[in-house]
Amino acid sequence: MTDPLDVAGLQRRLADFAAARNWQQYHTPKNLAAALSVEASELVEIFQWLTPEESARVMADPDTAHRVTDEVADVLAYLLQLCEVLGIDPLTALDAKIDRNERRFPI
Amino acid sequence: MTDPLDVAGLQRRLADFAAARNWQQYHTPKNLAAALSVEASELVEIFQWLTPEESARVMADPDTAHRVTDEVADVLAYLLQLCEVLGIDPLTALDAKIDRNERRFPI
Amino acid sequence: MTDPLDVAGLQRRLADFAAARNWQQYHTPKNLAAALSVEASELVEIFQWLTPEESARVMADPDTAHRVTDEVADVLAYLLQLCEVLGIDPLTALDAKIDRNERRFPI
Amino acid sequence: MTDPLDVAGLQRRLADFAAARNWQQYHTPKNLAAALSVEASELVEIFQWLTPEESARVMADPDTAHRVTDEVADVLAYLLQLCEVLGIDPLTALDAKIDRNERRFPI
Numbered sequence: 092m093t094d095p096l097d098v099a100g101l102q103r104r105l106a107d108f109a110a111a112r113n114w115q116q117y118h119t120p121k122n123l124a125a126a127l128s129v130e131a132s133e134l135v136e137i138f139q140w141l142t143p144e145e146s147a148r149v150m151a152d153p154d155t156a157h158r159v160t161d162e163v164a165d166v167l168a169y170l171l172q173l174c175e176v177l178g179i180d181p182l183t184a185l186d187a188k189i190d191r192n193e194r195r196f197p198i
Numbered sequence: 199m200t201d202p203l204d205v206a207g208l209q210r211r212l213a214d215f216a217a218a219r220n221w222q223q224y225h226t227p228k229n230l231a232a233a234l235s236v237e238a239s240e241l242v243e244i245f246q247w248l249t250p251e252e253s254a255r256v257m258a259d260p261d262t263a264h265r266v267t268d269e270v271a272d273v274l275a276y277l278l279q280l281c282e283v284l285g286i287d288p289l290t291a292l293d294a295k296i297d298r299n300e301r302r303f304p305i
Numbered sequence: 306m307t308d309p310l311d312v313a314g315l316q317r318r319l320a321d322f323a324a325a326r327n328w329q330q331y332h333t334p335k336n337l338a339a340a341l342s343v344e345a346s347e348l349v350e351i352f353q354w355l356t357p358e359e360s361a362r363v364m365a366d367p368d369t370a371h372r373v374t375d376e377v378a379d380v381l382a383y384l385l386q387l388c389e390v391l392g393i394d395p396l397t398a399l400d401a402k403i404d405r406n407e408r409r410f411p412i
Numbered sequence: 413m414t415d416p417l418d419v420a421g422l423q424r425r426l427a428d429f430a431a432a433r434n435w436q437q438y439h440t441p442k443n444l445a446a447a448l449s450v451e452a453s454e455l456v457e458i459f460q461w462l463t464p465e466e467s468a469r470v471m472a473d474p475d476t477a478h479r480v481t482d483e484v485a486d487v488l489a490y491l492l493q494l495c496e497v498l499g500i501d502p503l504t505a506l507d508a509k510i511d512r513n514e515r516r517f518p519i
Contacts, residue, residue, distance in 0.1 A: 096289040098205070104296050111305050117461045120266075121245040121253035125339060125460045127273070128242045131235035132342075132453030134280075138228040139446045140438045142357070146228035150284050159227075160286050163277065164295035166234070167288050170273055173241075177257050179267050181274050182203040188271035189211050198218050224354045232353045232446055239346030239449075246339045247331045249464070310503040312419070318510050325519050334480075335459040335467035341487070342452035348494075349449045352442040360442035364498050373441075374500050378509035380448070380491055381502050384484065387455075391471050393481050395488050396417040402485035403425050412432050 098182060102171050109172070120177055127169035134162040205289060209278050216279070227284055234276035241269040312396060316385050323386070334391055341383035348376040419503060423492050430493070441498055448490035455483040 109115050137159055138146045150156045174181045216222050244266055245253045257263045281288045323329050351373055352360045364370045388395045430436050458480055459467045471477045495502045 096293055098289070101289060101292050101296070104293075108296060108299065112303060119250045119253050120256060121248055121250055122460055124238075124241045124245050125456055128235065128238035128342060128346075129453045129457045129460060131231070131238040131273075132450045134231045135235045135446055136450045138231050139443055139450060141228055143226045143228055146226050147283075149227060150286075159284060160291045161295060163281060163284075163286055163288055164291040166238075166273075166277055167292045168295065170270065170277070171292075174270060176254075177266060177270075179257075179270055181270055182205070182208060184267045184271040185208050185274045185278075186203055186211075188268060188275065189208070189215060192215065196219060229353055232349055235449060235453075236346045236350045236353060239343045242339055243343045246336055246343060310507055312503070315503060315506050315510070318507075322510060322513065326517060333464045333467050334470060335462055335464055338452070338455045338459050342449065342456045345445075345449035345452040345487075348445045352445050355442055357440045357442055360440050361497075363441060364500075373498060374505045375509060377491065377495060377498075377500055377502055378505040380452075380487075381506045382509065384487055384491070385506075388484060390468075391480060391484075393471075393484055395484055396419070396422060398481045398485040399422050399488045399492075400417055400425075402482060402489065403422070403429060406429065410433060 098171065101167075102175050105168055105172050106175060118172060118176055120173060123169055123173040123176065127166060127173060130162060130165040130169055134159070134166065137162065205278065208274075209282050212275060212279050213282060225279060225283055227280060230276055230280040230283065234273060234280060237269060237272040237276055241266070241273065244269065312385065315381075316389050319382060319386050320389060332386060332390055334387060337383055337387040337390065341380060341387060344376060344379040344383055348373070348380065351376065419492065422488075423496050426489055426493050427496060439493060439497055441494060444490055444494040444497065448487060448494060451483060451486040451490055455480070455487065458483065 109118060137149065137155065141149070149159055170181065173179075174184075216225060244256065244262065248256070256266055277288065280286075281291075323332060351363065351369065355363070363373055384395065387393075388398075430439060458470065458476065462470070470480055491502065494500075495505075
């Protein structure tokens with residue numbers, strides 16, 4: 092039986108992965124933010140010439156679905172590593188942001 | 199007493215927030231991917247003129263720390279909403295990607 | 306009477322502008338590429354929630370037209386400065402790329 | 413003897429290239445802005461793990477120099493096509509922006 096996945100566990104796996112390859116030296120906040128934006132653009136690239144309707148159907152094609160899932164993973168990997176080196180808890184940050192947005196955009 | 203934060207709970211809050219403002223109509227995968235990349239670039243903007251060393255100290259300044267945390271939240275918000283509309287589990291996607299990377303980059 | 310604008314003249318103005326403010330120290334190719342991508346994302350931000358049809362009409366609104374024109378200028382400014390520090394002639398690079406694309410995508 | 417390259421001539425080549433392949437249907441301002449940001453990120457990708465000093469030497473390696481030049485061309489191609497569909501003169505836009513910046517950042 093395996094534990095359910097959680098953010099802290101994935102951050103540990105990512106940190107171990109980087110440490111085992113001596114890659115932490117590259118993981119300045121500046122570089123991780125750049126890498127995050129590059130991966131986000133690779134997601135955009137999948138959608139760039141699609142109509143809104145076509146973009147809503149990307150998961151129907153197994154190859155595209157795999158590609159999208161892979162890029163989502165890359166974005167999350169760099170976001171979690173950036174949070175790790177900066178000492179930010181991403182879920183708490185998002186929870187607080189939704190609170191602020193609820194006050195900023197009242198229904 | 200509040201439950202600990204988790205990804206599924208935050209996705210529910212984000213979906214409720216968008217539904218209450220009738221914003222789901224804008225949330226095509228194409229638009230959410232673009233919004234994600236825009237927020238990732240707002241993170242890059244904070245670091246763009248900093249040296250690697252300065253970038254490692256951004257959290258020491260409270261205003262910059264708040265700004266970085268806020269942008270991290272925005273990136274995560276759009277990533278989770280993109281995953282929701284596409285039916286992707288982001289933690290499972292990342293776990294599988296780390297597995298693949300361990301085979302691709304052996305120690 | 307003023308000369309017609311050209312790329313070399315604008316690169317000279319940009320270089321003088323940066324030199325007069327002692328900003329060249331920040332203009333590493335890495336930083337200029339990041340700044341270019343940040344400005345490109347500010348262009349994307351203008352369009353991110355628009356339908357394709359709405360995006361085709363952005364110049365009809367004077368405020369949006371001004372904003373788009375301003376972001377186009379920022380993208381071009383960083384592209385020309387990047388080319389300057391790297392010794393790339395942007396028009397020759399594009400001309401050669403169109404040649405390659407004509408062979409790669411025959412009619 | 414060939415004419416010297418200019419922006420208007422390159423825009424004409426790009427427009428002819430797209431028209432011959434029936435690609436103008438994809439060239440909404442929204443899509444071109446996204447494509448521009450994707451190409452800008454491909455430039456960033458080349459520099460993302462480099463130190464500032466390494467980034468200053470990218471043109472010393474012929475393969476990297478070719479890759480950088482190619483991405484610069486792609487960014488310029490989408491910028492010129494975006495300007496074409498929006499009716500923006502990019503050189504005039506940049507000239508006016510430098511004027512504004514000179515007032516905004518006095519020496």
